[in-house]
Amino acid sequence: MQEEAEKKDDMIRCTKSLKRLSLFIALCISISFCLILFPRLSGKTKKNLKIKAKPPSKRDYIDDKLHDGFFVHEFDASYQRKNFSEEEIQKPRVFLGNEKKIKQLHNECVPLDTWGGTTPICIYDPQEDRMISAFIKDKRTWEQNLLNATSAILLSHPELTFVDLGSNIGAYTITAAKLGRRVFAVDIMEDSLTLLKHSLDLGKIRDNVTLVLNAISDTRSQFRVNVVEHNIGGSHIKEIDAVKDKDIIPVQSILMNDLLALNIPRNVFVKMDIEGTELRAFQGGGRFFDQLNVKYLLMEWMLHRSKAKTAKAIIHFLLSNGMLPYRDHEQKLPLPHGGYVYWPDNVFWIKR
Ligand SMILES: *[C@@H]1O[C@H](CO)[C@@H](O)[C@H](O)[C@H]1NC(C)=O
Ligand SMILES: *[C@@H]1O[C@H](CO)[C@@H](O)[C@H](O)[C@H]1NC(C)=O
Numbered sequence: 197m198q199e200e201a202e203k204k205d206d207m208i209r210c211t212k213s214l215k216r217l218s219l220f221i222a223l224c225i226s227i228s229f230c231l232i233l234f235p236r237l238s239g240k241t242k243k244n245l246k247i248k249a250k251p252p253s254k255r256d257y258i259d260d261k262l263h264d265g266f267f268v269h270e271f272d273a274s275y276q277r278k279n280f281s282e283e284e285i286q287k288p289r290v291f292l293g294n295e296k297k298i299k300q301l302h303n304e305c306v307p308l309d310t311w312g313g314t315t316p317i318c319i320y321d322p323q324e325d326r327m328i329s330a331f332i333k334d335k336r337t338w339e340q341n342l343l344n345a346t347s348a349i350l351l352s353h354p355e356l357t358f359v360d361l362g363s364n365i366g367a368y369t370i371t372a373a374k375l376g377r378r379v380f381a382v383d384i385m386e387d388s389l390t391l392l393k394h395s396l397d398l399g400k401i402r403d404n405v406t407l408v409l410n411a412i413s414d415t416r417s418q419f420r421v422n423v424v425e426h427n428i429g430g431s432h433i434k435e436i437d438a439v440k441d442k443d444i445i446p447v448q449s450i451l452m453n454d455l456l457a458l459n460i461p462r463n464v465f466v467k468m469d470i471e472g473t474e475l476r477a478f479q480g481g482g483r484f485f486d487q488l489n490v491k492y493l494l495m496e497w498m499l500h501r502s503k504a505k506t507a508k509a510i511i512h513f514l515l516s517n518g519m520l521p522y523r524d525h526e527q528k529l530p531l532p533h534g535g536y537v538y539w540p541d542n543v544f545w546i547k548r
């Protein structure tokens with residue numbers, strides 16, 4: 197009996213160690229499998245990628261020292277633009293001021309510090325316009341890093357005319373005008389242009405500034421202005437509702453191309469802050485980019501990060517017009533255009 201029991205015990209021990217052994221062997225096999233398989237797999241993937249990434253016919257290489265060679269901008273000249281015929285041109289509505297309006301607006305004019313010196317800027321009631329007007333009243337500036345960059349660009353490029361699309365009450369326009377520049381400022385809000393004109397008059401810097409009361413889009417039609425409560429700078433255009441909007445004063449939209457009717461000098465720096473309608477502006481701006489030399493373009497990117505379709509179309513349009521995206525105006529920090537989701541709130545596009 198005892199012998200048998202011992203035999204049984206031995207058998208059990210034996211099967212147990214056999215099981216352990218086979219487990220161990222299985223483990224060894226799978227590990228070596230992994231070791232053999234994965235380097236090969238990744239090697240293969242790399243090879244495939246290399247084959248796929250054939251250089252396109254035209255390419256732009258940014259200075260390797262600046263970006264460690266990790267990124268190459270591809271240049272694609274195949275972008276198809278919409279064609280707009282000449283006779284359609286819609287004359288921009290040049291705004292000459294509204295003396296009655298300036299008295300109606302509950303406004304005050306406060307100092308704005310610029311690189312050309314301090315000059316008045318007339319603001320909305322800061323209780324009402326809590327974003328921009330309130331900030332300027334407290335800090336005597338707005339988006340100071342960008343205003344500084346704008347000033348630095350203008351000072352180092354005396355040939356540039358400043359085109360301010362979506363000027364609002366004109367922190368940028370006033371800054372450029374104070375530096376003695378020719379400026380074209382466009383906005384959808386008559387009140388904002390009224391305040392801006394008043395600021396320019398007070399600062400005696402109105403001579404070289406043209407104010408335009410229009411929306412910039414890809415069609416020439418009429419829109420309703422949607423004023424955003426507590427943030428007048430966030431106002432934007434909306435399709436007109438035939439019933440609800442029958443008593444409103446609409447704003448006329450024009451194409452960016454139509455601005456050429458103002459005889460803008462050839463070399464320009466465009467600042468664009470038009471609340472999400474940038475792609476539409478570009479779609480109506482092919483001739484603007486052809487006829488003028490847009491050397492710098494500063495645009496808000498915040499709204500485009502999450503919109504792949506428009507973001508890609510904007511990138512495509514600007515690359516095909518010879519512009520490259522940067523985080524800074526000194527071209528030290530190029531932005532990989534595939535990574536537009538991570539681009540900063542504002543992007544500098546600079547002519548190659
Ligand atoms: C636009 O016009 C140009 C010249 O007039 C023409 O060559 C081109 O094919 C047109 N493009 C489209 C998309 O119609
Ligand atoms: C902008 O420039 C002014 C004047 O040189 C300077 O005092 C200020 O610190 C600058 N601001 C930023 C955010 O760079």
Ligand SMILES: *[C@@H]1O[C@H](CO)[C@@H](O)[C@H](O)[C@H]1NC(C)=O
Nearest residue numbers: 373376377400401402403404
């Ligand atoms: C307007 O431009 C002219 C020519 O560049 C310049 O001489 C003049 O000082 C400018 N005017 C103002 C008010 O900046």
